[in-house]
Amino acid sequence: MNVKILNRKENELKIEIENEGHTFCNVVQKALLKDKKVDLAGYSIPHPLTANPVIYLRTKNKSKPETVLRKAVAKVQKDTKSFRAAFDNALKVYKDQATL
Amino acid sequence: MHPTHWGRLCPNETPEGSNCGLVKNLALSACISVAVNVEKVRQVLYPMGVTPAPDSNRELRLSGAKIFINGSLIGHHPYPSELVSELRDRRRRGEISSEINVAHFKTMDRREEIYVNCDEGRVRRPLIIVEKGVSMLQPEHVEKIRSGEWSWEDLVKNAIIEYIDAEEEENIYVALNLDAISPKHTHVELSSYTILGICASLIPYPEHNQSPRNSYEAAMAKQALGVYTTNFIYRVDSRSHVLHYPQISIVKTKPMEILGYNHRPSGQNCVVAIISFEGYNMEDALVFNKASIERGLGRSTFFRIYEAESRQYLGGLKDRFIIPEAGIRGFRGEQYYRLLESDGIVSLEASTVGGDVLIGRISPPRFLEEYKEFEVKGPSMRDTSVDVRQSEAGIVDDIFITESNEGNKLVKVRVRDQRIPELGDKFASRHGQKGVIGMIVPQEDMPFAESGIVPDIIVNPHAIPSRMTIGQFLESMAGKMAAARGRSADGTPFVNEKSSEIKQTLKDYGFSHTGREVFYSGITGEKFVADIFVGIVYYQKLHHMVSDKVHARARGQVQMLTRQPTEGRARGGGLRFGEMERDCLIGHGAAMLLRDRLLEESDKYLLYVCENCGYIAYFDIKRRAYVCRICEDDAQISPVVISYAFKLLLQELMSLCVAPKLKLTERA
Amino acid sequence: MSEASEGLSYECVRCSAKVATEELKLRGGGIKCTFCGYRILRKVRPPVIKRVSAE
Numbered sequence: 001m002n003v004k005i006l007n008r009k010e011n012e013l014k015i016e017i018e019n020e021g022h023t024f025c026n027v028v029q030k031a032l033l034k035d036k037k038v039d040l041a042g043y044s045i046p047h048p049l050t051a052n053p054v055i056y057l058r059t060k061n062k063s064k065p066e067t068v069l070r071k072a073v074a075k076v077q078k079d080t081k082s083f084r085a086a087f088d089n090a091l092k093v094y095k096d097q098a099t100l
Numbered sequence: 101m102h103p104t105h106w107g108r109l110c111p112n113e114t115p116e117g118s119n120c121g122l123v124k125n126l127a128l129s130a131c132i133s134v135a136v137n138v139e140k141v142r143q144v145l146y147p148m149g150v151t152p153a154p155d156s157n158r159e160l161r162l163s164g165a166k167i168f169i170n171g172s173l174i175g176h177h178p179y180p181s182e183l184v185s186e187l188r189d190r191r192r193r194g195e196i197s198s199e200i201n202v203a204h205f206k207t208m209d210r211r212e213e214i215y216v217n218c219d220e221g222r223v224r225r226p227l228i229i230v231e232k233g234v235s236m237l238q239p240e241h242v243e244k245i246r247s248g249e250w251s252w253e254d255l256v257k258n259a260i261i262e263y264i265d266a267e268e269e270e271n272i273y274v275a276l277n278l279d280a281i282s283p284k285h286t287h288v289e290l291s292s293y294t295i296l297g298i299c300a301s302l303i304p305y306p307e308h309n310q311s312p313r314n315s316y317e318a319a320m321a322k323q324a325l326g327v328y329t330t331n332f333i334y335r336v337d338s339r340s341h342v343l344h345y346p347q348i349s350i351v352k353t354k355p356m357e358i359l360g361y362n363h364r365p366s367g368q369n370c371v372v373a374i375i376s377f378e379g380y381n382m383e384d385a386l387v388f389n390k391a392s393i394e395r396g397l398g399r400s401t402f403f404r405i406y407e408a409e410s411r412q413y414l415g416g417l418k419d420r421f422i423i424p425e426a427g428i429r430g431f432r433g434e435q436y437y438r439l440l441e442s443d444g445i446v447s448l449e450a451s452t453v454g455g456d457v458l459i460g461r462i463s464p465p466r467f468l469e470e471y472k473e474f475e476v477k478g479p480s481m482r483d484t485s486v487d488v489r490q491s492e493a494g495i496v497d498d499i500f501i502t503e504s505n506e507g508n509k510l511v512k513v514r515v516r517d518q519r520i521p522e523l524g525d526k527f528a529s530r531h532g533q534k535g536v537i538g539m540i541v542p543q544e545d546m547p548f549a550e551s552g553i554v555p556d557i558i559v560n561p562h563a564i565p566s567r568m569t570i571g572q573f574l575e576s577m578a579g580k581m582a583a584a585r586g587r588s589a590d591g592t593p594f595v596n597e598k599s600s601e602i603k604q605t606l607k608d609y610g611f612s613h614t615g616r617e618v619f620y621s622g623i624t625g626e627k628f629v630a631d632i633f634v635g636i637v638y639y640q641k642l643h644h645m646v647s648d649k650v651h652a653r654a655r656g657q658v659q660m661l662t663r664q665p666t667e668g669r670a671r672g673g674g675l676r677f678g679e680m681e682r683d684c685l686i687g688h689g690a691a692m693l694l695r696d697r698l699l700e701e702s703d704k705y706l707l708y709v710c711e712n713c714g715y716i717a718y719f720d721i722k723r724r725a726y727v728c729r730i731c732e733d734d735a736q737i738s739p740v741v742i743s744y745a746f747k748l749l750l751q752e753l754m755s756l757c758v759a760p761k762l763k764l765t766e767r768a
Numbered sequence: 769m770s771e772a773s774e775g776l777s778y779e780c781v782r783c784s785a786k787v788a789t790e791e792l793k794l795r796g797g798g799i800k801c802t803f804c805g806y807r808i809l810r811k812v813r814p815p816v817i818k819r820v821s822a823e
Binding site for chain 3: 334441442443445447448449498499500501502503507509
């Protein structure tokens with residue numbers, strides 16, 4: 001995954017991510033929006049056939065956007081891992097029941 | 101429209117634009133009369149009591165009715181009503197031709213007139229005869245037709261159905277359907293949907309659409325791709341399209357069965373949702389499901405025939421099919437002939453691109469006689485090979501070699517090109533809702549219902565309010581109902597499955613009676629606040645595809661006469677910057693842009709004019725200068741920048757002996 | 769008319785018989801099937817293997 005920083009200001013960060021789509025960006029956006037330190041978080045795909053998505057983030061007051069972004073991404077990773085574990089477990093339980 | 105068009109001409113099938121109303125189409129049940137001998141009719145009428153015109157005495161001429169055959173007066177008759185009913189009875193019994201129609205006119209001030217018509221060209225329509233309030237068509241007759249014992253002619257022969265022309269229709273009282281028959285009625289309609297023509301009969305629920313929308317669909321049905329005939333593999337049609345996976349529409353009309361449309365359908369049933377999607381379906385654009393296209397939705401193949409004949413000329417010279425050699429005049433370049441086999445013809449299944457030669461041919465030079473005069477050996481053979489059209493590509497599908505009428509060898513090459521739906525291809529439903537693909541969206545980003553159903557096509561809701569094409573909504577719900585219950589729906593004009601039935605059936609199968617369903621966004625996974633209207637609609641692929649239209653030109657060929665860019669995509673032409681476009685630039689005050697469009701990018705020309713006399717100067721080769729013939733030494737030659745078309749105009753005027761003089765002034 | 773050699777053959781559209789080009793020349797160069805006399809011939813597909821991508 002190639003990330004290109006387009007714009008970096010005091011509280012703002014705009015990055016372009018290559019070869020990703022809604023699958024990644026939407027999840028990150030939702031995670032960012034849950035964070036109280038985030039003022040504005042959004043993404044757009046200029047054109048699905050020709051362009052890469054651009055994520056824009058603006059934080060409140062003294063928070064640095066990179067930190068907030070890292071925190072959000074880490075949260076997403078944690079949630080995905082725990083979901084995967086829960087899903088595998090549920091699948092195992094279902095299979096065991098089926099064989100009974 | 102005129103009331104007489106009822107049952108004779110289709111009210112909806114007529115072209116838009118210049119031919120509107122002039123080009124008409126016959127209604128389904130209408131037929132045109134063929135002539136009956138006038139003499140025979142006369143010989144029938146005279147014995148019935150018609151006194152020939154010369155013989156009628158004054159009294160008869162005043163009190164009796166005038167009898168006309170094909171508009172010409174032939175005589176008089178004292179008891180017109182009896183004559184008319186006797187004629188009609190004889191026609192029903194088969195004693196006189198069923199082509200004859202009789203009309204009886206009684207007006208307060210004029211005397212009665214009877215018009216007997218037996219000429220050709222009358223548009224007639226069949227109606228079921230009603231006697232004393234009872235239709236002549238009874239269940240046992242229907243049974244006989246079903247079993248095949250009786251045919252249509254038997255119905256006419258047995259006086260159950262008769263053909264009525266426009267004039268006789270004035271004397272009858274037609275009931276719209278069997279329930280409406282009263283003792284006063286004389287006939288009853290076969291079916292009300294026979295007022296429509298062929299194309300309009302394909303539209304489901306048309307009575308719920310705004311009328312012009314039906315007219316648009318009647319025109320577009322003729323542009324839809326399908327399987328035009330099953331032997332297309334063996335045919336050499338100059339251009340043809342074939343849809344890969346045609347489907348019979350799930351919402352059918354009765355005329356479709358009659359016409360045989362269901363044997364060669366021209367569209368596919370698609371799951372259609374009505375939502376604004378990411379802004380890509382605005383202004384009638386459609387959003388297509390990428391996975392559906394990959395599974396074959398809307399795929400078609402385009403065939404084109406290229407032909408070449410090896411002609412024979414005077415003096416024994418003839419064309420030859422051969423791979424041209426490098427020295428020949430007009431040789432294109434080694435790579436363009438790479439696909440040819442030893443007989444000069446491309447091999448089957450070769451992949452070709454625009455410019456590749458399909459049939460290598462060399463021809464003797466034209467105008468050979470002129471060279472013979474000078475005893476100079478004229479130039480050698482020139483290349484007249486047939487190549488693939490510049491903007492097209494394809495695979496060689498089949499090659500036929502045969503002899504023409506003159507005995508020359510004739511080669512026809514068919515090239516096929518698979519057309520997978522792409523951005524810009526035109527599609528339409530059967531309700532005048534045409535649109536071009538605006539975006540192809542992966543299935544995972546599509547809105548999905550709880551059942552997992554994902555739309556094939558997403559239509560913008562803005563396409564509905566001003567167009568009032570409710571037929572599409574009804575078709576959508578009927579299609580959904582038909583898919584759920586496993587039996588196709590009937591959308592025949594006027595006698596279709598009513599919306600109340602559709603709603604009830606939808607409820608029975610667990611769908612909402614509104615046709616809407618709960619959808620979730622494919623992008624965020626959240627439920628949409630509003631339920632989305634979704635159903636099954638028959639969509640047609642029209643033969644306007646973007647790959648046939650996309651065209652670009654920077655600089656290229658110009659015409660010989662005007663030195664302006666050529667016209668037409670096939671000739672690499674330019675787009676016309678017309679008078680109205682010129683007006684727009686003038687309005688903006690964009691003088692330099694205008695100059696660029698009209699001179700630099702078109703036919704700029706430097707003309708040498710003699711300032712003295714105002715005529716065009718010409719270049720003298722020996723003296724290597726421009727001279728003016730008229731004012732030899734007084735001549736003052738100066739160059740002027742004009743368009744070549746203007747110089748042409750000057751020369752054309754000169755050819756008419758009009759002397760156009762140019763007054764020049766020094767540029768400030 | 770046609771300048772061919774090297775085992776190019778055509779197929780009659782009606783009776784599917786194979787006609788080689790030398791034979792055509794023998795019979796006066798006119799296009800005609802040797803077996804049934806039908807005057808429309810098809811070119812035969814060369815035995816080349818083609819790779820088609822699934823798209």
